[in-house]
Amino acid sequence: MNIHDKGESTLPPHFAVILDQPAIGPEWKSWLVHELALRGVLLGLDGTIEDHGVLIGFYQFLEQAEAEQALQTMNVKVEALDCPWMGPIRGAIGWVRAGLQEDLLGSFLPVLVRLSRGPFVRTADSAFYAPVRKIAFSVENVVKKYGFGDGEDLLDIPGDYLEHACDEVQAVLEHAGLEAQVSLIETAHNPLRIRGPALQDGKEASSDVLRELTVTLWAYDWRLLQDASFW
Structure with missing residues (x-):
């Protein structure tokens, strides 16, 4: 199943911006997959998100330019870029739930707050939260x-x-x-x-x-x- 099957927009319903960190290295997507897997959340090559083997959603990576364009279009300020311990935007990860929202809130999203550190954006109306x-x-x-x-x-x-x-x-x-x-x-x-x-x-x-x-x-x-x- 493809994430776009859930709607017509080319952007997922929600996405989180990944800010650079010393631990990331040159491949931010591989780093994110690895860090999530350490916490029991698996990003499959087929676009699935699983929590300890249970399907909870579908994901999509956004490259740096695509993420920056989306933020500019939606007028979303990345407040954490002013933080001296944060680096520039590396990209973003978007998702759509497969079942209950509580499934994502119980595992994937709390971990993503710590790993992404950039804003969480709702595509439909450009609403966003700054987790840092x-x-x-x-x-x-x-x-x-x-x-x-x-x-x-x-x-x-x-x-x-x-x-x-x-x-x-x-x-x-x-x-x-x-x-x-x-x-x-x-x-x-x-x-x-x-x-x-x-x-x-x-x-x-x-x-x-x-x-x-x-x-x-x-x-x-x-x-x-x-x-x-x-x-």
Whole structure:
């Protein structure tokens, strides 16, 4: 079955833009197929998407020029191109579901958010979500084991991203007159933490003080997976 059997448009109903990353190398499509397969999602040579052997959809690759033209035509801004840890557009992958939308939301789409990092676009009306964007977080996240969405909101990329995030939070605390040391810890949860209490005028700062402070970080925005109307 061909993806175009689901509609007349030359573009699939939804597509996600793939931004360059150090791990991709020269062949972004092979990289994407491999990374998805590691997580149990198989892109078949016949255009099928399978989750642990169950057919859940059909896919189509868009080359770089085709992806860029589609974005320009639909006036979709790639916000993440302003992120210092993101590279240029490599291409895109489009898809159509084979059964329930929940099948894609349960496996393929969450993985694709992490791998693509470019916008997810709905072709019919040019609606889109930016899965990586600047987000204002409460500084209170740094005192919580499950802060920053249990660490899931923070970008999982090589380089100095987490160190930069640590410095940003530290700067907000110092600007507010708080004494605290923000550090990175090895954990399966939130890695951005304060060791000990934050002090204000020599006394432990209340949770309200930390809650009202905000720090802006490049991060994952998972709302697209919760917006049923987008799909």
